[in-house]
Every structure is written in structure tokens, then in C-alpha cells.
Amino acid sequence: MDIDRNxxxxxxxVNSSERIALLGQLPRTLWLTGLSGSGKSTLAFALERHLIDAGHCSFVLDGDNVRHGLNRNLGFSPTDRTENIRRIAEVARLMNEAGLIVITAFISPYRTDRKMAAEIIGEVRFSEIYISTPLSLCEQRDPKGLYRRARNGEVREFTGIDSPYEPPEFPALALDTGVFDVRACVDQLRAAALC
Structure with missing residues (x-):
């Protein structure tokens, strides 16, 4: 897309080193990716709570929440999913520029989209975190009833059922919420956020 010449x-x-000194933290984005029901949002908000309690400025960008406003005009086609991720990456980059630790919770099923997000945010600030909870457990949890609806044909292009999910090849961290509880996951995420 060409930028308008006007x-x-x-x-x-204010430069980034001034913001780092003011906030006492390095800005970064933890990009939590995984299937619906894997635990991304639960972990993101638990980590945010932990970081705030410890005096670190942080904010969660959650898939469902963002689709209530900024991305409410997007569907779930591959093209719309890519645009969803592009917009989120741009917002995360701006928040990082402000000095915040950003935690995103998005299925973000395509490797190319996550690579694009890393390029927008900047490789140094971007950490891809794979919430690797298996499909069988995610489907068993089914907190929103979406897997059931997808299996019944009521929801189309649902990731893991009739739309693909491409796991990260080299994530900074992989967490299976069927193996680790929330506290153990948050401890590992905290280390990634503050490194």
C-alpha cells in the first residue's frame, strides 16, 4: 500500500532511552499464538496482572477484545486474518514505542502473518510464544462452544477444524497448558517479558 504523498x-x-529510563523496563511484545481454548487469553491477562503488581507497565491486546472495536469490520477469511494481524502488530509497535510491555493473545494461525508481525514490531522486541495445548484438549475445554458449532457446520473457517493452524517452527517459548498450570506458565512468561 502506497503512503499518501501528503x-x-x-x-x-522523546527518545526510546528516555522512556526506558522513566519506566525502568525494556519494551517488548510477547506474541502468544495457539488454538482457540489453548489458554492464550488466560495466560496473557494473568501475566499482565503479575507485571503490573510488580511495577511494570504492560497491556494485553486480546483477539476477541480487538474485534469488538479496531477490527470489528474484519471476518475470518485468510485475507481478513492477515489484516487483523497487521493492525495488531502496528498497535503493538506503537505501544512498544511508548515503552510498554505488550502481551498479545491471537490465534494468528499463519507463519507468514506472525513473521510479518515480527518485522513490523522489530525482531529485537518480538518474542513468539507458542501455547502448544493439543487440539483434543482445546476441543474438550471449548469455553465458547465454538468447536462444537464448527463440528456441526455452524461456524466456517474455524482454526483447527476446517482452517489450518501452522505451529511456530522456532518459538522463543512453548507452553502446554495441559501440562503446566497458570502459575508455572506465568513464571516462564515473566522471565521472557523481562529479559
Whole structure:
């Protein structure tokens, strides 16, 4: 997409090292990816609570929450999924520029989309975290009833059923919430957020 020639980027009078000094933390984005029901949102919000309690400025960008506003005009086609991830990556980058630790919780099923997100945010700030909970357990949990509806043909293009999920090849961290409880996962995520 070409940028309008009438648009001009305005630089800030505040640099990133000033924000780092002010907040006492390095900005980063933990990109939690995995199937619906894997535990992404649960872990993201638990980590946010833990970080805030420890005095770290952080914020969660959650898939369902973002689709209530910023991305409410997007569906679940491959093209819309890519645009969903692009927008989220741009928001996460801006939040990182402000000095925040960003935790995203998105299925983000395609490797190419996650690679694009890493490029937008910046490889140094981006950590891909694979919530590797198996499909069978996610489907057993089915907190929103979406797997049941997808199996009945009521929901189309549902990841893991009739739409693919491409697991990360080299995630910074992989967590199976069927093996580790929330506390153990948050401990590992905290280490990734503050490294």
C-alpha cells in the first residue's frame, strides 16, 4: 500500500532511552499464538496482572477484545486474518514505542502473518510464544462452544477444524497448558517479558 504523498512523519522529542529510563523496563511484545481454548487469553491477562503488581507497565491486546472495536469490520477469511494481524502488530509497535510491555493473545494461525508481525514490531522486541495445548484438549475445554458449532457446520473457517493452524517452527517459548498450570506458565512468561 502506497503512503499518501501528503502525509509527513513527525518525530517525537522523546527518545526510546528516555522512556526506558522513566519506566525502568525494556519494551517488548510477547506474541502468544495457539488454538482457540489453548489458554492464550488466560495466560496473557494473568501475566499482565503479575507485571503490573510488580511495577511494570504492560497491556494485553486480546483477539476477541480487538474485534469488538479496531477490527470489528474484519471476518475470518485468510485475507481478513492477515489484516487483523497487521493492525495488531502496528498497535503493538506503537505501544512498544511508548515503552510498554505488550502481551498479545491471537490465534494468528499463519507463519507468514506472525513473521510479518515480527518485522513490523522489530525482531529485537518480538518474542513468539507458542501455547502448544493439543487440539483434543482445546476441543474438550471449548469455553465458547465454538468447536462444537464448527463440528456441526455452524461456524466456517474455524482454526483447527476446517482452517489450518501452522505451529511456530522456532518459538522463543512453548507452553502446554495441559501440562503446566497458570502459575508455572506465568513464571516462564515473566522471565521472557523481562529479559
Amino acid at each position: 502525509l509527513v512523519w513527525h518525530g517525537s522529542q
